[in-house]
Amino acid sequence: MSTFALRTDSVDATRSLGEALAGVVRGGDLLVLAGDLGAGKTALTQGLGRGLGVEDAITSPTFTLAHQHQGRLRLHHLDVYRFEASAEILDVGLFELLDDADAVTVIEWGDAIMSALPADLLEVRLELGDGDDDREISVRLVGDGWSARRRALGEAVAPWVRQGSDGC
Numbered sequence: 001m002s003t004f005a006l007r008t009d010s011v012d013a014t015r016s017l018g019e020a021l022a023g024v025v026r027g028g029d030l031l032v033l034a035g036d037l038g039a040g041k042t043a044l045t046q047g048l049g050r051g052l053g054v055e056d057a058i059t060s061p062t063f064t065l066a067h068q069h070q071g072r073l074r075l076h077h078l079d080v081y082r083f084e085a086s087a088e089i090l091d092v093g094l095f096e097l098l099d100d101a102d103a104v105t106v107i108e109w110g111d112a113i114m115s116a117l118p119a120d121l122l123e124v125r126l127e128l129g130d131g132d133d134d135r136e137i138s139v140r141l142v143g144d145g146w147s148a149r150r151r152a153l154g155e156a157v158a159p160w161v162r163q164g165s166d167g168c
Contacts, residue, residue, distance in 0.1 A: 002150050006137040006160040007129065013160070014040040014126075014135055015047030020156040021122075022051020024149055027073050028101045030118060032110030035126035040135050041108045044124065048106065049075050060108065066097075074103035081109040120145040122153075136162070 008014045025031070025048070033041040042060045049058045052071030061067045061079045069075040076097045097105050098118060110117065111125075120143030127136045139157060141147055 002141045002147065004139040004154065004157050005162045006139060006157055007162045008040070008133075008135045008137065008160055009129075009131065010133045011040065011043050014043045014137075015050065017137070017157065017160050018044040018047025018049075019051035020047075020159075021153075022048050024153050024156050025052075025073070025104045027103060028098075029104045029145075030098060030121040031104065031106045032114065032117065032121050032123045033106060033108045033126065034111035034123065036128045039126035039128055041126060044126065045075075045077055045106050045108070048104070049077075052104070074100065076100065076103050076105040077108075078105070078110075079108040080113055119143050122146050 006017065008017055021031070031048070033044065035041065042058070046058045049069055049071060052073055052075055054069040054071040054075055056069055058067070058069060058075075058077065061077055067077045069077065078094070078097070094116075097103065107113070107117075111123070123140040123142060125138045125140070128134070129136050137160070139153070141150055141153065146153070
């Protein structure tokens with residue numbers, strides 16, 4: 001298991017990080033976004049969508065639970081913040097979405113359902129930094145599928161590696 005320690009200093013930089021991740025993701029991938037309220041989970045997803053060629057607006061699916069966008073890969077964007085019971089995971093069709101080999105699935109607040117998720121995922125934790133727009137971000141590779149892409153991921157996120165950190 002590897003972790004990259006990253007920092008962004010603006011919403012645009014967080015979106016650019018998401019766009020860089022789009023160059024590494026493959027169909028069937030799962031990204032779990034966690035962290036502070038307002039820390040940039042949706043902004044990161046917007047950048048990922050931009051990198052995947054999604055042209056429609058990407059907004060938080062907090063009240064609709066799930067959005068789907070079309071790009072070079074489909075983007076399933078879920079928000080489980082309001083989930084009150086594990087049965088809601090089935091209601092939203094999570095496991096069917098995860099089986100979609102032509103899509104990337106992003107789950108905001110996904111750490112709340114981590115025990116129900118597959119063991120191969122990319123966990124992105126966004127925390128508020130010292131400045132208003134500063135974000136401390138850790139990207140943790142979980143499972144063989146992501147571990148095999150460690151080098152490619154490291155190259156993609158290199159511009160955001162925290163100073164004084166070797167990235168992992």
